Structures are given as structure tokens and as C-alpha cells.
Amino acid sequence: MFKPPDPTASARATDCSVAADDRKATSKSPSSCFVRPGRRLNPLIVFISIVYILLPKLLPLEAGAPAMARPRPRRPIGASCAAVALLLLLLAASVLPGSLAQDLAGDRAALLALRAALDRGGLLPWDTTAATPCGWRGVKCDGGRVIELRLPGKRLTGTIPPGTVGNLTALRKLSLRHNGISGPIPADVANCGELRVFSLRNNRLTGALPEVLFSLPSLRHADLSLNQFAGGVSQDFNRLKQLDTLFLERNLLAGELPAGLYLPALNRLNVSFNAALTGPVPPSLARMPANSFLGTALCDGPLPACSPPPPPTPPPEDSKKKKRKLSRWAVVGIIVGAALVLLLAMGLVAFLRRRRRRAAAAGAGATAAASVHTGTAPVTVTVARTDRDAAVTKQSSPPLTPALGSGGEGGRKLVFLGSAPERPYDLEALLRASAEVLGKGALGTTYRATLDGGEPVLAVKRLRESRLPEREFREKAAAVGALRHDSLPRLLAYFYGKEEKLLVYDFVGNGSLAALLHDGGAEGRARLDFTSRARIALAAARGVAFIHRGGSSHGSIKSSNVVITTARDGAYVTDYGVAELAGAAGDLPRRDAATGYQAPEVAAGARGAPQSADVYSFGVVVLELLSGRAPGRAPALALAAGGGGGGGVDLPRWVRSVVQEEWTSEVFDAAIANEERVEGEMLRMLQLGMDCTEHHPDRRPSMAEVEARIERIVEDACRKADFSSTDGSRSVSA
Numbered sequence: 001m002f003k004p005p006d007p008t009a010s011a012r013a014t015d016c017s018v019a020a021d022d023r024k025a026t027s028k029s030p031s032s033c034f035v036r037p038g039r040r041l042n043p044l045i046v047f048i049s050i051v052y053i054l055l056p057k058l059l060p061l062e063a064g065a066p067a068m069a070r071p072r073p074r075r076p077i078g079a080s081c082a083a084v085a086l087l088l089l090l091l092a093a094s095v096l097p098g099s100l101a102q103d104l105a106g107d108r109a110a111l112l113a114l115r116a117a118l119d120r121g122g123l124l125p126w127d128t129t130a131a132t133p134c135g136w137r138g139v140k141c142d143g144g145r146v147i148e149l150r151l152p153g154k155r156l157t158g159t160i161p162p163g164t165v166g167n168l169t170a171l172r173k174l175s176l177r178h179n180g181i182s183g184p185i186p187a188d189v190a191n192c193g194e195l196r197v198f199s200l201r202n203n204r205l206t207g208a209l210p211e212v213l214f215s216l217p218s219l220r221h222a223d224l225s226l227n228q229f230a231g232g233v234s235q236d237f238n239r240l241k242q243l244d245t246l247f248l249e250r251n252l253l254a255g256e257l258p259a260g261l262y263l264p265a266l267n268r269l270n271v272s273f274n275a276a277l278t279g280p281v282p283p284s285l286a287r288m289p290a291n292s293f294l295g296t297a298l299c300d301g302p303l304p305a306c307s308p309p310p311p312p313t314p315p316p317e318d319s320k321k322k323k324r325k326l327s328r329w330a331v332v333g334i335i336v337g338a339a340l341v342l343l344l345a346m347g348l349v350a351f352l353r354r355r356r357r358r359a360a361a362a363g364a365g366a367t368a369a370a371s372v373h374t375g376t377a378p379v380t381v382t383v384a385r386t387d388r389d390a391a392v393t394k395q396s397s398p399p400l401t402p403a404l405g406s407g408g409e410g411g412r413k414l415v416f417l418g419s420a421p422e423r424p425y426d427l428e429a430l431l432r433a434s435a436e437v438l439g440k441g442a443l444g445t446t447y448r449a450t451l452d453g454g455e456p457v458l459a460v461k462r463l464r465e466s467r468l469p470e471r472e473f474r475e476k477a478a479a480v481g482a483l484r485h486d487s488l489p490r491l492l493a494y495f496y497g498k499e500e501k502l503l504v505y506d507f508v509g510n511g512s513l514a515a516l517l518h519d520g521g522a523e524g525r526a527r528l529d530f531t532s533r534a535r536i537a538l539a540a541a542r543g544v545a546f547i548h549r550g551g552s553s554h555g556s557i558k559s560s561n562v563v564i565t566t567a568r569d570g571a572y573v574t575d576y577g578v579a580e581l582a583g584a585a586g587d588l589p590r591r592d593a594a595t596g597y598q599a600p601e602v603a604a605g606a607r608g609a610p611q612s613a614d615v616y617s618f619g620v621v622v623l624e625l626l627s628g629r630a631p632g633r634a635p636a637l638a639l640a641a642g643g644g645g646g647g648g649v650d651l652p653r654w655v656r657s658v659v660q661e662e663w664t665s666e667v668f669d670a671a672i673a674n675e676e677r678v679e680g681e682m683l684r685m686l687q688l689g690m691d692c693t694e695h696h697p698d699r700r701p702s703m704a705e706v707e708a709r710i711e712r713i714v715e716d717a718c719r720k721a722d723f724s725s726t727d728g729s730r731s732v733s734a
Contacts, residue, residue, distance in 0.1 A: 596631020
């Protein structure tokens with residue numbers, strides 16, 4: 001469906017060019033270009049050519065003279081070469097036109113047979129009256145043969161029959177991912193000797209891992225993840241000397257990985273969540289990151305060492321020898337000991353009850369001592385509490401008090417920024433509110449707090465720690481509270497105590513972008529068409545650009561900090577300034593290192609969070625929106641996160657590797673991959689995400705430029721959209 005971005009559209013076109021080794025892999029040998037198997041020579045032309053060459057040898061040069069007696073004139077070299085050239089030309093004329101048409105006709109017949117088997121609903125928009133299949137969607141031709149077949153997310157069902165894919169003998173790339181194809185893979189796929197990319201991810205394929213893979217010497221990318229393949233992993237994978245990527249996660253594979261498994265070209269591997277895989281990781285795969293093997297019983301290599309085998313069980317002793325009777329004094333000792341333990345337990349219970357009564361009386365007195373002061377801004381509430389800090393153990397509407405209570409915070413104040421709220425509340429009311437944990441991050445926990453009566457609903461951020469002195473904390477909180485922008489939540493109030501710091505915001509949104517993309521499954525993503533995703537990116541870009549215009553940086557941009565608002569496709573960028581208020585602005589990028597949003601220069605040890613690092617993190621969010629993959633979940637490019645990486649996935653690296661292989665459509669989420677009307681805008685957004693995630697900070701655009709580019713993309717996409725049919729069904733609703 002998609003073509004790689006036009007190289008002239010960007011100065012960074014090298015990201016979208018085909019790698020040199022790909023060109024080598026796809027180049028044909030002279031013999032394969034000249035005569036392909038199955039092509040027939042025109043007998044008449046061959047006969048004429050042979051006669052042309054042999055005729056001078058058969059005819060006499062001088063009439064009446066014996067052939068053997070006459071001297072034979074030497075033919076000029078040029079004439080001989082001309083004869084050979086003419087012969088080759090005639091042979092080519094007899095081979096190419098008819099055979100090319102014949103091969104393309106065979107490819108067309110194979111594709112129609114595949115469509116009849118898998119597309120029973122008639123969803124593929126192929127014009128069966130066309131003479132060739134080269135104009136069909138998802139089909140690409142070269143040299144008069146079909147070389148690519150890409151049908152992701154087309155709701156194909158059924159079994160791939162023999163004589164379909166196996167007859168596309170010039171095929172180089174095959175993608176049938178995100179469909180409902182079942183059964184085994186036919187053995188005649190081995191006929192596709194030029195196949196380099198084989199992607200059947202997320203289908204219902206069964207049986208053992210297909211042995212036909214081992215007959216594809218040019219194979220570089222194999223993705224069979226999210227299927228129902230069972231059995232073991234064969235050492236025959238060693239025959240695939242060019243294999244660079246192997247994804248087998250979330251199948252039913254079992255047994256041990258072969259100790260002799262050796263794939264020298266392999267850079268990306270994922271066998272995670274095959275629970276029955278056991279034993280040690282082969283030495284050749286020990287260089288892969290641990291998250292390539294998550295959810296398995298494998299050990300060694302990047303995983304914990306394998307446990308030594310248990311010692312042999314000693315033979316049971318003779319029951320007659322073991323049978324002994326307890327003495328009378330032993331029985332008396334046991335009875336006395338049990339009585340003493342019982343007395344101690346009763347005394348401990350009585351002591352704890354008495355202590356609890358005293359604590360309750362003291363707490364009641366402290367609560368009664370609370371006093372409230374109101375007036376012009378800032379508004380303060382003085383409270384005295386002796387509650388002990390307690391961890392939150394429930395996620396659904398527990399009382400806020402145990403989560404936010406602070407020991408020894410008597411006399412501290414809740415400070416409102418700006419005017420007093422329309423419905424006044426104090427810290428006691430806040431602590432009595434029912435609470436729901438929204439998320440936990442490196443700096444603290446965020447709660448949704450609903451006050452008595454149901455209003456207002458607030459978002460409360462409880463900081464884990466803050467190294468700032470109170471005066472500096474107040475100054476920074478006032479600066480954050482003074483910010484006003486449609487894409488930034490408003491800081492309403494804060495509480496500064498010796499052991500506890502709270503930030504109070506208006507509650508906004510329908511959940512985070514991360515939850516919508518990754519926790520709602522395919523249904524959640526299906527609610528977001530491309531235009532909706534672009535609008536969310538635009539709202540977030542406006543908020544970050546506003547922060548940058550003020551000379552600051554955010555420092556923690558990620559999809560969990562992009563909150564979808566009740567306005568259609570709007571978004572807030574949350575957690576701005578939280579790192580500074582926690583006194584951890586310089587350390588936050590390192591704390592978030594494993595999430596996959598960290599810029600390379602920050603990973604290398606740069607202090608602080610420069611604006612260029614914000615641009616990189618925002619670019620990762622853009623790629624996340626387009627691909628539907630979380631940085632920690634992209635196909636285990638986990639060699640450095642590379643699709644995965646030391647705990648997180650290097651999503652930008654994975655995207656680049658796919659685009660460089662001219663396999664751009666693999667990047668896009670299946671929920672938007674078929675939106676043909678905005679294909680150009682999707683490619684422009686993809687290029688923007690790649691520009692933002694350039695390795696060198698100087699090559700990244702500014703957030704002002706990012707905002708302007710997304711605005712143009714959204715405008716163009718909206719002009720093409722049919723709002724009457726898509727507004728209510730494909731976008732985020734309130």
C-alpha cells in the first residue's frame with residue numbers, strides 16, 4: 001500500500017533509501033535474467049539462426065570444384081561477431097516477450113487463487129479485468145514479475161493453499177500480518193528462493209515452525225509472532241546465513257533452544273512469552289538482551305544462571321528402624337511448651353488492643369484541633385495531623401487519607417495559587433476524599449480525588465521526595481501555577497510538609513494516550529483514526545512549544561504524560577515542572593532511561609534536560625502514535641532496545657530499519673494502515689517522527705517547527721476527511 005517517503009522531500013532521505021546489502025541481495029544473476037525456468041524458445045527463430053551460421057559451411061564457394069580441394073577463405077572477425085550478436089538477439093526475441101507475459105500471467109493466476117481462498121468477503125479491491133496484477137493494491141512488480149505482496153490487516157481468513165504463494169517464484173517480500181489466516185504454511189513456499197521478508201505476524205497459524213523457511217537462503221526478516229505454532233526450535237535455522245531478524249514471541253513453542261544454534265547475522269531476536277521454552281540460552285544468543293526471553297523458563301546468558309540439578313534422593317530407611325516411641329518426659333515437655341506459647345500470644349493481643357485505644361484517642365484530639373483560615377490569595381488551610389503514612393494497596397476508590405496522611409506535619413498549610421476555588425475545600429476535605437490511583441512514576445503517585453458531594457474532581461500528585469527548601473519550592477510552584485495554556489493542566493494548590501509534598505490540579509481527560517493505545521487492545525486503537533492521532537499530536541506539540549517559548553524544557557515527555565481531554569481529540573501535557581519541584585530535574589531523564597523516550601545525549605551523561613531532548617522524546621511519541629507500539633514493546637529490536645533494548649525498545653531504530661528495507665507499511669498500526677486517502681499525510685508524519693529522533697541534536701527541528709508541520713498535516717488530512725461519516729465512529733469521544 002505504501003511507498004517509502006520520496007528522497008527529495010527531505011534532506012534526510014538516506015533514512016528511507018535501500019541499504020547496499022539489500023541491493024546486492026536482490027540483484028539477479030546473468031543467467032536468471034536471461035532465461036528463466038519454464039520459458040520456451042521459438043523453434044522457427046532457433047532454426048533460422050542455426051541455418052544462418054551453418055549455411056556458409058555447407059555451400060561450396062566455387063561452383064564445380066571439390067569442397068576439400070578448394071582453399072577456404074577466412075571469414076572476417078567482424079562478420080563472425082555480427083553473426084553471434086544476431087543469434088543472441090534472435091534468441092532474446094524468442095525468449096523475453098512471450099515468457100515475461102507467461103510468467104506475469106502465472107503470477108496473476110496465483111494471486112487470484114490466493115484471493116479466492118482467503119478473501120471470502122470480497123474485501124480486496126482488485127480489478128480482475130486488468131491484464132496484469134501490477135496495479136492491484138498491495139502488489140508490486142519488477143521485471144515482469146510480482147516481487148512484493150503486502151496485505152496487512154485485510155481481514156483475510158482461511159488456509160493458504162498450495163499453488164498460490166508458492167507459484168510467485170520471484171517474490172521478495174511477503175506480508176500477511178494482522179489477519180485471521182489459519183492452518184499450516186504450504187511446503188511449496190520453498191519455491192520462492194528470492195524471498196527476503198516473510199511476515200505472518202498475528203494470525204492463527206498452527207503446527208510446527210514451517211520447515212520451508214530453511215529452504216529460503218535469501219531470508220533476512222522472519223516474523224511469525226502471535227500465532228499458535230507449537231513444538232521446538234530447530235537447529236536448521238543455521239542454514240539461514242543472512243537472517244537478521246527472527247520474531248517468534250507469543251506462540252506455543254516448547255523445549256530447549258539448540259545448543260548449536262548459530263546465526264552470525266542475527267541482530268534482532270524475540271522468543272518471549274513461550275512459557276514452555278526451558279533450559280539454557282545458547283552461547284551464540286547470549287548477546288541478546290534479557291527482554292528477548294521474557295515469559296519463558298530459559299536461563300543463563302542474559303538471564304539468571306540455571307539452577308544446579310537437585311541431589312539424588314537418598315533411599316528410604318527401613319521403617320522398622322525409624323519407628324520409635326516418645327518418652328514420657330518428652331510428652332510432658334511438649335505440653336508445657338505449648339501452654340507457654342499460648343499464654344504469650346494472649347498477652348500480646350491484650351497489649352496491642354490497649355495500644356490501639358490510646359492511639360485512637362490521640363488521633364481524635366488532633367483532628368479536633370484543626371483550624372481553617374480564608375482570605376485573599378493565596379488561601380491557606382492550617383491543619384494538625386498525627387496519622388501515619390501508609391502505602392496505597394487498592395486501586396479503586398480507597399479513602400485518600402491513608403495514602404496522603406503525613407506524620408508530624410502539624411501547622412503546615414495548603415496554599416492555593418490564584419483566587420480561591422468556587423467551592424472552597426481544605427486539606428481535611430481533600431484527605432477525606434475517595435481516591436483512585438491514576439499512575440505511579442519516578443517522582444511520585446497521581447490520584448484522582450473526588451470530594452464529598454462529587455465535586456470538584458481533582459488530580460493530586462504526591463511527590464516521593466523533594467530536596468528543595470521550602471522557599472525555593474514555593475517560588476517554583478508559583479511559576480508553574482502562573483502558566484496558562486489550553487494544552488497544560490492548571491496547578492491549583494500545593495502542600496509543603498517536612499515529609500510530604502502534594503500538588504493539586506484540575507482533573508482532566510479520558511485517560512492517558514499510553515492507556516488508550518496499549519491497554520485498550522485493538523479496540524482502543526481502532527477508536528483512533530489517523531486524523532484523530534494527528535490532532536492529539538498537534539495539541540501536545542502546542543503545549544511543549546509553549547513551554548519552550550518561555551525558555552524552559554519539560555524533561556519527561558512520554559505517552560503516559562499525554563492525557564486525552566474531553567474536548568474532541570484534545571490533549572494535555574502533564575507533569576511539567578514536577579521534576580523541578582522534586583529537585584530532580586537533572587536526574588529525571590536517567591530515571592526514565594528504561595522507558596525508551598530518552599535522547600541519546602542524555603543517555604550518554606548530559607546533565608539536565610535540554611529542549612532538543614524534549615524534541616527527541618516527542619518524536620518517539622509521534623512514532624508510537626503511528627505504529628501503535630510502545631517503546632518497551634516494539635518487536636524485540638531489543639539488542640539495544642532495537643525494537644527492544646536493555647529494558648525498553650528503541651522504537652526510532654526499529655522504524656528506521658523497516659523504512660530502509662522499503663517496508664514502510666510495516667511501521668503503521670493495522671488500525672490505520674488502510675487509510676488510503678491520507679497516505680501522503682501519514683508518510684509526512686512518519687518523516688517528522690524520524691526527523692525529531694535524529695541521533696544528533698543539531699539535526700532535530702525546533703518544537704515551533706514541529707508544531708507548524710503538524711498543523712499543515714492536520715489541515716490537509718481534514719480537507720480529505722469525510723467528517724459526516726467519521727466524526728462519531730472513529731474519533732475519541734467525550
